[in-house]
Structure formats: structure tokens, C-alpha cells
Amino acid sequence: MDFYGHDNVEGEVAVDRVDGLPHLVVVGNGMAGCRAVEELLARDAGRYRVTIFGAEPHVNYNRIMLSPVLAGEKTFDEIVINDRAWYAENGIELVVGDPVVAIDRGSKRVTAQSGRSVSYDKLLIATGSDPFIIPVPGKDLPGVISFRDMKDVDAMLAAAAQGGDAVVIGGGLLGLEAAHGLTLRGMKVTVLHIMPTLMERQLDEAAGWLLKSALEARGQTILTGADTAEIFGNGHVEGIRLKDGREIPASLVVMAVGIRPSVALARACGLEIGRGIKVDDHMVTSDPDVLAVGECVEHDGNVYGLVAPLWEMCRSLADGLVGQHSGYRGSVTSTKLKVAGLDVFSAGDFSGSDGAEDIVLRDASRGVYKRVVVKDDRVVGAVLYGDTADGGWYFDLLKKGEDVSAIRDMLIFGQAYAFGGGQADPLEAVAALADDAEVCGCNGVSKGQVVACIEGGATTLDAVRGTCKASASCGSCTGLVEKLLTLTLGDGYAGERAVKTLCKCTSFGHDDVRREIVAQGMKSIPEVMQKLHWSTPDGCSSCRPALNYYLLCAWPGEYRDDQQSRFVNERLHANIQKDGTYSVVPRMWGGLTNPRELRAIADVVEKYNAPMVKVTGGQRLDIFGIRKEDLPAVWADLNAAGMVSGHAYAKALRTVKTCVGSEWCRFGTQDSTGLGVKLEKMSWGSWMPHKFKIAVSGCPRNCAEATIKDFGVICVDSGYELHVGGNGGIKVRATDLLCKVSTEPEAMEHCAAFIQLYREEARYLERTAPWIERVGLDYLKARIVDDDEGREALAARFHLSQSFSQDDPWAERAAGQDREQHAHMAHFMPLAAE
Amino acid sequence: MIGEWLDIGWLEQIPVRGSRTVPVEGGEEIAVFRTADNKVFALANRCPHKKGPLSQGIVHGHSVSCPLHNWRIALATGEAQGEDKGCTPTIPVKVSGGRVLLCRASTLKAAA
Ligand code: SRM
Ligand SMILES: Cc1cc2nc3c(=O)[nH]c(=O)nc-3n(C[C@H](O)[C@H](O)[C@H](O)COP(=O)(O)OP(=O)(O)OC[C@H]3O[C@@H](n4cnc5c(N)ncnc54)[C@H](O)[C@@H]3O)c2cc1C
Ligand code: SF4
Ligand code: FES
Numbered sequence: 001m002d003f004y005g006h007d008n009v010e011g012e013v014a015v016d017r018v019d020g021l022p023h024l025v026v027v028g029n030g031m032a033g034c035r036a037v038e039e040l041l042a043r044d045a046g047r048y049r050v051t052i053f054g055a056e057p058h059v060n061y062n063r064i065m066l067s068p069v070l071a072g073e074k075t076f077d078e079i080v081i082n083d084r085a086w087y088a089e090n091g092i093e094l095v096v097g098d099p100v101v102a103i104d105r106g107s108k109r110v111t112a113q114s115g116r117s118v119s120y121d122k123l124l125i126a127t128g129s130d131p132f133i134i135p136v137p138g139k140d141l142p143g144v145i146s147f148r149d150m151k152d153v154d155a156m157l158a159a160a161a162q163g164g165d166a167v168v169i170g171g172g173l174l175g176l177e178a179a180h181g182l183t184l185r186g187m188k189v190t191v192l193h194i195m196p197t198l199m200e201r202q203l204d205e206a207a208g209w210l211l212k213s214a215l216e217a218r219g220q221t222i223l224t225g226a227d228t229a230e231i232f233g234n235g236h237v238e239g240i241r242l243k244d245g246r247e248i249p250a251s252l253v254v255m256a257v258g259i260r261p262s263v264a265l266a267r268a269c270g271l272e273i274g275r276g277i278k279v280d281d282h283m284v285t286s287d288p289d290v291l292a293v294g295e296c297v298e299h300d301g302n303v304y305g306l307v308a309p310l311w312e313m314c315r316s317l318a319d320g321l322v323g324q325h326s327g328y329r330g331s332v333t334s335t336k337l338k339v340a341g342l343d344v345f346s347a348g349d350f351s352g353s354d355g356a357e358d359i360v361l362r363d364a365s366r367g368v369y370k371r372v373v374v375k376d377d378r379v380v381g382a383v384l385y386g387d388t389a390d391g392g393w394y395f396d397l398l399k400k401g402e403d404v405s406a407i408r409d410m411l412i413f414g415q416a417y418a419f420g421g422g423q424a425d426p427l428e429a430v431a432a433l434a435d436d437a438e439v440c441g442c443n444g445v446s447k448g449q450v451v452a453c454i455e456g457g458a459t460t461l462d463a464v465r466g467t468c469k470a471s472a473s474c475g476s477c478t479g480l481v482e483k484l485l486t487l488t489l490g491d492g493y494a495g496e497r498a499v500k501t502l503c504k505c506t507s508f509g510h511d512d513v514r515r516e517i518v519a520q521g522m523k524s525i526p527e528v529m530q531k532l533h534w535s536t537p538d539g540c541s542s543c544r545p546a547l548n549y550y551l552l553c554a555w556p557g558e559y560r561d562d563q564q565s566r567f568v569n570e571r572l573h574a575n576i577q578k579d580g581t582y583s584v585v586p587r588m589w590g591g592l593t594n595p596r597e598l599r600a601i602a603d604v605v606e607k608y609n610a611p612m613v614k615v616t617g618g619q620r621l622d623i624f625g626i627r628k629e630d631l632p633a634v635w636a637d638l639n640a641a642g643m644v645s646g647h648a649y650a651k652a653l654r655t656v657k658t659c660v661g662s663e664w665c666r667f668g669t670q671d672s673t674g675l676g677v678k679l680e681k682m683s684w685g686s687w688m689p690h691k692f693k694i695a696v697s698g699c700p701r702n703c704a705e706a707t708i709k710d711f712g713v714i715c716v717d718s719g720y721e722l723h724v725g726g727n728g729g730i731k732v733r734a735t736d737l738l739c740k741v742s743t744e745p746e747a748m749e750h751c752a753a754f755i756q757l758y759r760e761e762a763r764y765l766e767r768t769a770p771w772i773e774r775v776g777l778d779y780l781k782a783r784i785v786d787d788d789e790g791r792e793a794l795a796a797r798f799h800l801s802q803s804f805s806q807d808d809p810w811a812e813r814a815a816g817q818d819r820e821q822h823a824h825m826a827h828f829m830p831l832a833a834e
Numbered sequence: 835m836i837g838e839w840l841d842i843g844w845l846e847q848i849p850v851r852g853s854r855t856v857p858v859e860g861g862e863e864i865a866v867f868r869t870a871d872n873k874v875f876a877l878a879n880r881c882p883h884k885k886g887p888l889s890q891g892i893v894h895g896h897s898v899s900c901p902l903h904n905w906r907i908a909l910a911t912g913e914a915q916g917e918d919k920g921c922t923p924t925i926p927v928k929v930s931g932g933r934v935l936l937c938r939a940s941t942l943k944a945a946a
Pocket of ligand 3: 660661665667668669672698699700701702703704
């Protein structure tokens with residue numbers, strides 16, 4: 001049927017150009033369409049006759065307030081922007097519940113679903129966006145909805161009235177607001193997010209982690225890295241299945257994974273389309289009589305999903321329509337999450353591009369994280385969590401591109417501080433604090449009390465901590481207390497920092513970090529960084545591996561190893577060589593081998609063309625020159641012969657060297673080989689602060705060089721001498737004699753206890769030799785030899801931890817786990833012509 | 835038609851704070867990095883110091899620490915940071931529709 005020239009339909013419509021004014025027809029009665037009309041009316045109310053078509057059965061309402069409506073904080077009436085009276089007063093004809101289905105640019109007419117057809121002089125397309133529906137099986141089941149308009153809110157409220165479980169797919173702004181509303185409405189909500197952190201486009205890892213913890217504390221289940229495979233249900237949604245097989249029950253599924261500009265109508269009538277409808281600086285499309293505005297447009301390569309840019313677009317559009325020339329230049333956006341009690345703000349570019357500098361402030365006791373990114377003395381981005389009061393100020397500095405070098409030091413403290421009383425430097429700001437201002441929130445200590453305590457003779461940080469308790473708990477006020485020491489003592493205060501910090505990202509030392517991980521029950525790297533005020537957003541190559549180890553040690557079986565915080569060797573389970581190939585060392589228990597193993601090694605060497613195979617200083621064989629891609633296949637072959645990883649690459653147990661001992665040797669006193677094998681079976685696979693080597697010699701001739709090992713056993717007629725803290729490396733150190741025991745089980749228990757004490761108390765990358773020099777042999781004796789209960793407890797903790805770590809990483813890889821780590825992403829073969 | 839960009843796969847195929855490699859026939863391997871904030875960078879997979887495979891380093895912020903001797907290389911410029919001097923070639927890269935695209939001309943130049 002031909003809509004356009006249809007006389008019957010034409011007759012029903014108000015006659016065009018009734019008052020001689022040019023006719024502006026608006027498609028889309030949403031936020032941008034109506035705002036554009038408002039802007040136009042404000043400039044020249046008599047210029048156009050206006051007709052607005054809306055697909056929704058409502059007057060124009062504030063879409064962003066749908067979240068508070070869902071949460072029960074607002075009613076629909078309260079979010080209406082333009083009521084019926086407004087349309088009437090301004091002579092605007094409003095057609096609701098009747099979407100436009102065709103545009104004929106030749107005859108300049110639009111036709112709606114009902115058949116109603118009108119001609120235009122100027123057409124404005126403001127159709128907004130369509131929610132993106134992920135193409136999974138079950139996406140069309142009843143109970144699967146998106147979150148875009150009032151109809152969706154009604155559907156959610158109806159579902160919530162029944163109670164039960166809801167799944168929200170998408171951990172962005174929209175998804176989290178939906179989840180919040182549904183939680184308040186009494187549903188049990190699970191949020192599925194495909195990325196590792198929430199709102200990753202607006203927040204960095206640190207803020208994303210804080211947000212996740214806060215939402216979990218409110219009873220939501222947040223699954224990150226969760227990829228939906230299928231939505232299932234019989235006639236109505238019943239649940240969702242993830243790609244990893246997990247199933248989550250749900251009577252309601254809200255898809256909030258993103259939006260796409262709504263361009264179907266514009267495309268059908270032949271307008272130029274990119275990601276959105278292409279417009280110029282006055283919102284004119286490729287047809288001079290057709291304009292477009294809002295989320296449906298693409299301007300200068302950008303599309304927007306927030307309202308602030310739309311307001312700016314509407315101004316330029318109206319200027320253009322009345323012949324003024326301003327021109328839209330694109331927008332910088334900022335984001336706030338509308339969830340009561342959670343303050344989140346982000347703006348600009350906080351990716352820390354080249355030459356950009358991060359200023360980070362973390363206040364763990366208040367749950368605050370602030371990060372301002374400065375480049376060439378200008379604010380280019382900001383992420384705020386917990387305290388967003390200064391969001392507007394940073395955004396303003398950012399948009400204006402103001403030079404902040406003069407207030408650089410105070411910037412992170414916010415506007416009040418930076419300009420309050422004109423203090424030029426942090427010291428003056430602290431000096432200006434009132435005497436009753438609270439310095440230490442944890443212990444409720446005021447500035448006056450700290451100063452009194454310093455004047456009373458506490459002239460170091462430790463002394464202050466010991467006397468008035470300021471800075472003795474979470475440590476976040478350490479900087480303030482140090483400034484008070486400086487202010488009070490002047491030159492008399494030499495500064496501290498006797499404790500070497502873990503790295504330059506933190507002011508805490510290794511021991512403080514370890515203690516706090518356990519004391520505060522911290523379970524992830526971002527959590528440690530937040531609670532201990534890391535000064536960088538995601539650490540560095542020094543602290544990440546250390547934290548990963550400390551967490552692994554503190555929470556065996558619970559903490560999930562972070563592969564990206566490991567040095568390449570521990571990530572790929574082989575030793576990297578100078579040419580980028582890898583060496584492979586299978587375990588040979590106690591230095592023992594057999595024909596089957598030797599044959600398998602020989603086969604691997606031939607099959608993969610390994611250029612060299614060598615007997616190592618640790619009594620086993622090392623195969624060199626294996627390519628990263630071949631590693632899993634090499635391991636599969638070695639596994640088949642019963643061999644597992646020798647961890648020659650790991651901060652873990654390396655080798656247990658043995659000598660032949662009483663089995664064969666004419667001097668041997670005990671079965672040193674057998675004990676070595678037992679010790680190796682007990683200890684392999686355990687992650688430690690540094691590498692760890694054991695040896696067992698069958699008599700004091702010490703053929704296995706046990707007295708330069710981390711743990712060495714010298715067998716004697718009456719039992720076993722246990723030696724600790726030896727090192728044959730850069731600085732040779734002979735062992736100290738820990739004690740003598742008479743049975744093998746005792747030797748094993750002492751070994752387990754020693755390893756566990758080392759695991760729990762040494763600093764990352766500190767081998768046993770320097771550790772013992774630091775803590776003293778007497779301390780070890782007190783813990784391991786004299787304290788029977790303590791030793792048993794240490795050994796028990798070691799065995800518990802081992803119950804989670806003795807999986808051969810090679811077998812896991814050979815079976816396909818993390819296979820991608822070894823494969824190239826793609827291969828590129830240039831064509832001959834190129 | 836030879837396009838300007840080479841499509842090498844989905845962004846999700848690169849681990850966050852990690853990297854994947856793309857060998858170029860007759861040329862140099864390229865390392866494609868993904869940072870914690872989901873930015874993507876591509877460099878020749880070769881440290882300016884002694885050719886360490888940068889793809890295997892630890893990624894932090896917008897830098898990678900070389901696995902061989904721990905030089906820190908800026909991902910955006912390929913330049914060594916701090917005291918160390920040297921630069922590794924970068925390859926323009928972008929993400930579009932979730933796909934990672936390498937600049938064809940630069941990839942070829944790296945191959946030459
Ligand atoms: C292969 C081997 C040499 C050999 O061909 O025999 C070897 C090779 C390496 N040693 Fe070693 N060490 C080897 C036995 C030793 C020994 C002898 C021993 O264990 O009885 C020592 C002295 C004993 C000791 O550790 O106390 C030894 C002291 C070191 C050191 C100095 C450690 C120290 O605390 O001072 C390093 C450097 C480090 O770890 O930071 C090191 C580091 C290395 C590394 C891992 C260098 C590196 O970081 O890339 C070498 C690479 C191994 C590879 O690619 O496979 N290697 N290294 C030996 C492997 C033993 C094994 O089967 O696992
Ligand atoms: C729940 C929610 C919360 C949000 N929160 C925020 C926030 O906090 N901050 C922020 O900045 N932004 C927020 N947004 C985004 C903001 O609402 C949008 O950017 C804004 O509404 C876009 O305006 P628009 O006019 O382009 O599109 P819309 O407001 O969607 O208007 C388009 C209208 O056109 C209609 N239409 C489509 N096709 C046709 C047709 N063929 N014929 C007739 N009519 C048609 C649609 O039904 C719709 O009513 C939020 C969005 C949602 C859904
Ligand atoms: S020194 Fe070693 S090899 Fe010699 S007798 Fe003692 S145990 Fe046996
Ligand atoms: S090769 Fe990269 S630091 Fe030496």
C-alpha cells in the first residue's frame with residue numbers, strides 16, 4: 001500500500017500550513033526532542049508550527065529518573081517534564097502511542113503506524129536509543145526485559161510484587177541502578193558482568209572494587225567475568241546459564257548491557273548513517289531539511305549516552321533553526337551513579353595516558369578513594385568514590401582546562417582545602433587545623449592531643465603511636481602525624497622511614513602489610529591497595545607479586561591467584577631464556593630417575609628439536625630452547641611418563657638433593673635418598689617468599705651439600721641434624737644447626753614447621769639466609785624447637801595449605817586450562833603483492 | 835580490497851593486564867597489550883635493551899616491565915622509562931565493535 005498519496009488518510013489530518021507557518025515535525029517525544037523544541041520556543045516562539053510524534057503513550061518525562069521511580073523514591077507524576085498543558089499552551093500538536101513508521105523525503109511527509117500522515121518543512125528525528133539485546137537462546141522469553149522506558153519499570157514492579165530472584169545482566173550504570181531498585185523492592189538480585197570490574201568504562205579497578213564490596217554488603221550477588229550462555233524457562237524465564245556451566249534461578253531477567261542509536265527509520269529513508277545518524281555542528285543530517293538530535297546521532301565520530309551532551313546539542317540546533325550560528329563542538333561527559341548512599345563520580349580520561357600523573361588519596365576508614373589525573377598541569381580526568389563532593393569542581397577544572405600547578409599539592413584534598421585560607425602548602429594546612437580537629441579517626445585523637453603527646457617527649461612516629469595511639473590502627477593519618485611532628489619539633493624531627501617500604505606505591509613496609517592482611521581479613525589485591533592507601537591505581541611490578549603471595553599465604557584454598565601479578569616464569573611454568581624461548585625441568589624426586597623418565601625426556605628433546613639438554617646443579621635434567629607454543633605439548637608428553645613440574649622457575653620448593661646414603665654407600669648412616677624423596681613429596685608445589693632448596697646427606701661428609709641449603713639434613717648414627725638458612729648463591733652462607741632429632745617423622749615435622757614460619761614471616765624475595773640473619777637463630781629455635789605446640793601448629797598450617805597447592809600446573813595446562821597463554825592471538829601473512 | 839586495518843580477534847581474548855602475540859610472516863612478532871582500564875596498545879615484541887619478549891612482562895598502569903631485566907617500557911610510546919634509554923616501535927591499534935584492529939601499514943613496516 002502506498003501511504004504517501006493516500007487521500008482518505010490525508011483527509012483526517014489537520015490541513016498542513018493552516019496558519020502559513022512552516023511546519024516542524026518531531027519524531028520522538030523524549031528528552032532531546034522536547035528540549036530542542038523548548039530551546040526553539042525560547043528563541044522564537046512564532047517561527048514554526050510544531051507536531052510531535054511519540055511512540056510511548058506518555059507526555060515527555062525525565063528518563064533518567066526512572067531509576068528513582070523503580071527504587072520507590074519518586075512517582076511517575078513527579079518525573080514528568082512537560083505536562084499536557086505545556087503542549088497546549090505552546091500550540092504543539094502531540095501524537096502519543098503512535099510511532100512514525102516511514103519518512104518520504106521526496107514529498108516531505110512522515111507516516112505513523114496508525115496511518116496518520118503529515119507533511120513537514122523541517123523534520124527533527126529524536127528517536128533515542130534501543131537497548132542492546134545479547135543474542136542468546138531464550139532472549140525472547142516472557143520475563144526478559146530491558147531498562148529503557150516506563151513500560152519496563154512497570155514490568156519490573158509487577159515481577160517484584162511476586163518476590164523471588166532477579167538477574168541483571170550488565171554491571172554498568174543502568175544495570176546497577178536496576179539491581180538497586182529491585183533489591184529495594186524485595187527481590188534477591190544477582191548482577192552478571194562480563195568484565196572483571198564493575199562500571200569499567202567509568203571507574204578504575206580500585207573504585208570498581210569498592211563499589212562491588214558495597215553492593216555485596218547490601219545483599220546483592222555480583223559475579224564478574226560472567227558470560228551468559230543461555231536463558232532458559234518453560235513459557236517464562238526460569239533462570240540463566242553461564243558459559244562456565246553455573247545456573248542462576250530467576251523469574252525476571254533485566255538486560256542492561258548497552259544501547260544502540262535508534263537509526264532504523266533514518267536508514268530506511270536514505271539518510272547518511274555511521275554509528276548514529278550523521279549530523280553537522282547544527283544537528284543537520286545529510287538532508288538539509290532533516291535534523292536529528294539526542295542519542296540517535298553521531299557527531300564528529302562520537303555518540304553519547306548521557307543527557308548533558310544532549311542539552312548542548314539542543315542549543316546549537318535551535319540556534320541553527322533561527323539562523324544564529326553557534327555550532328556544537330562535542331561534549332566532555334561526567335558520570336554519577338544514582339544509588340542512594342553510594343557516591344561514585346567519574347569524568348574525563350583517567351586511563352593515565354602518556355605523561356599523565358596520578359594523584360591518589362585513599363581514606364580507608366571512610367571508604368574513600370579519589371584519583372585525579374593531571375597532564376601538562378591540567379586536570380584531564382577524575383574518579384571519586386565515597387566522597388564525590390568535589391566532583392563538580394574537578395569537572396569544571398577539566399572542562400575549562402585550567403592550569404592547576406599552583407594548587408597541585410592540595411588538589412586532591414578538594415576545593416575547600418585548596419583555596420581554604422590560602423594555605424600554600426600541606427604543612428601550613430595542617431598548622432591551620434584547629435586543636436580539636438580529629439587527626440586519627442580510628443582512635444579518636446585530636447590534633448591538640450597529638451601535639452601534647454609530642455611535646456611530652458614522644459618524638460618519633462612509633463613513640464606517638466605508643467603514647468596517644470594516633471596512627472596506630474589503620475595508619476591512614478600517618479602523613480598528618482608526621483607533619484605534626486615536623487611542625488612541633490621543627491629541625492628536631494629528622495623524619496622516619498626507618499622501615500623500608502614495600503615499594504614506592506605505599507608507605508607501609510612488608511611486615512605491616514602482612515600483619516594488616518591478616519588482621520583486617522583482606523582478601524584481594526584491590527582491597528589491600530584501598531585499605532592501605534596505595535598511591536597508585538593498580539600497583540607496580542614490585543608490589544603486585546608480593547601482595548599476590550601474601551594473600552595466597554594468608555588464605556590458603558580461598559584466595560584466587562592473580563596470574564597477571566606473577567612474573568612470566570610463574571605464569572608460564574617454565575624458565576624464560578635470553579632468546580625468549582623456555583627451559584623445562586621435570587621433577588626427579590630426590591634426584592632419582594628411571595629408564596621410562598629418561599626415555600620420555602630423550603623423546604621430547606628429539607621431537608621438539610631442543611638444542612640442549614643438561615644435568616643441572618640440582619640433580620635433574622633441564623631441556624632448553626622450547627617455544628612458548630610447544631610447552632603444553634611437551635608437558636603432556638612428560639606427564640604421560642609420570643613426571644610433573646620441577647618448579648625450577650618458581651618462588652617455591654626447587655630441588656631436594658640427596659646422596660645415596662645407607663642403601664649403598666659404605667659410610668651411610670640413614671636412608672638419605674628415601675628421606676629426601678619424602679621431604680620433596682611433602683613440600684613440592686608450595687608458594688614461598690623466594691625459592692627454597694633442601695638437601696639430605698647420608699653422613700657428615702655431606703655429599704649433597706646440605707649445609708648450603710635452605711633446609712639441610714645431615715644424617716648421623718643417632719639420628720638427624722637439621723640445618724637451616726644456608727645459601728650457595730651470590731653470598732655464600734653456611735647453615736646454622738637448628739637442632740638434632742632422632743626419627744624421620746620428627747625431621748619431617750620440623751621441616752614443615754620451618755617452611756611455614758618462613759612462608760608466614762619472611763618478606764617477599766627474602767631467602768632464608770638473610771631472613772635468619774634478620775630475625776636470629778634464637779627466635780627460630782624458640783618457635784620451632786622449644787615450642788612443641790607451636791611447631792605442630794605451624795606444620796599443620798603447612799599441610800593444610802599444601803592440600804590446596806599440590807596440583808601439577810603442567811597437567812592443568814596440558815589439559816587445556818589457560819591454554820591461551822601459550823598461543824598466539826593471530827598470525828599475519830602479508831600477501832605477496834604487499 | 836586490502837583494508838587499512840587488520841582484524842586480529844576479540845578484545846576478550848587478551849587477558850586484562852596481560853598481552854597476546856601476533857607473529858608476522860617474514861617479520862617481527864607484535865605484542866598486543868590490554869591494561870586494567872581496557873586500553874589496548876601494540877608494540878614490537880622486543881625490549882629495546884636486549885630484545886626481551888615484552889609480551890611476557892608484568893603490565894601495570896600503562897607500562898610493561900620486561901621479563902628479562904625489568905626495564906619499564908611505556909606502552910603508548912614504546913620508550914624506556916626512568917634511567918634507561920631506548921625505544922621499541924609502536925603499532926597503531928584500535929578497538930571497534932569489540933574487535934582488535936592493527937594498522938596494516940605499520941604492521942608491514944615492522945615486518946620489513
Ligand atoms: C639450571 C641451573 C644451572 C645448571 O645448569 O645446573 C640454574 C640455573 C639458573 N639459576 Fe641457579 N641454577 C641451578 C642451580 C643453582 C644452585 C645449585 C643448587 O641448587 O644446589 C645455586 C646455588 C644454591 C642456592 O641457591 O643457594 C643457584 C643459585 C642461583 C641464584 C643465586 C641465589 C641466591 O640466593 O643468591 C640465582 C639468582 C636468583 O635466584 O635470584 C639463580 C638463578 C638461576 C636462573 C633461574 C636465572 C634466571 O633467573 O633465569 C637460571 C635459569 C635456569 C633455567 O633456565 O633453567 N641461581 N642455582 C640449576 C638448576 C637447578 C635445578 O635443578 O632446579
Ligand atoms: C534508567 C535510565 C537511567 C538513566 N540515568 C541517566 C543519568 O543518571 N544521567 C544521564 O545523563 N543519563 C541517564 N540516562 C540516559 C538518558 O536518559 C538518555 O541519554 C536520554 O534520555 C536520551 O534522550 P533522547 O531524547 O535521545 O532519547 P529518549 O529520551 O529515549 O527519547 C526518544 C523517544 O523517542 C521515541 N521514539 C523512538 N522511535 C520513535 C518513532 N519511530 N516514532 C516516535 N517516537 C519514537 C522513544 O519511544 C522515546 O520516547 C538514563 C537512562 C535510563 C534508561
Ligand atoms: S658422604 Fe655421601 S656418599 Fe659419601 S658416605 Fe656419606 S652419604 Fe655416602
Ligand atoms: S631485555 Fe628487557 S630489560 Fe633487558
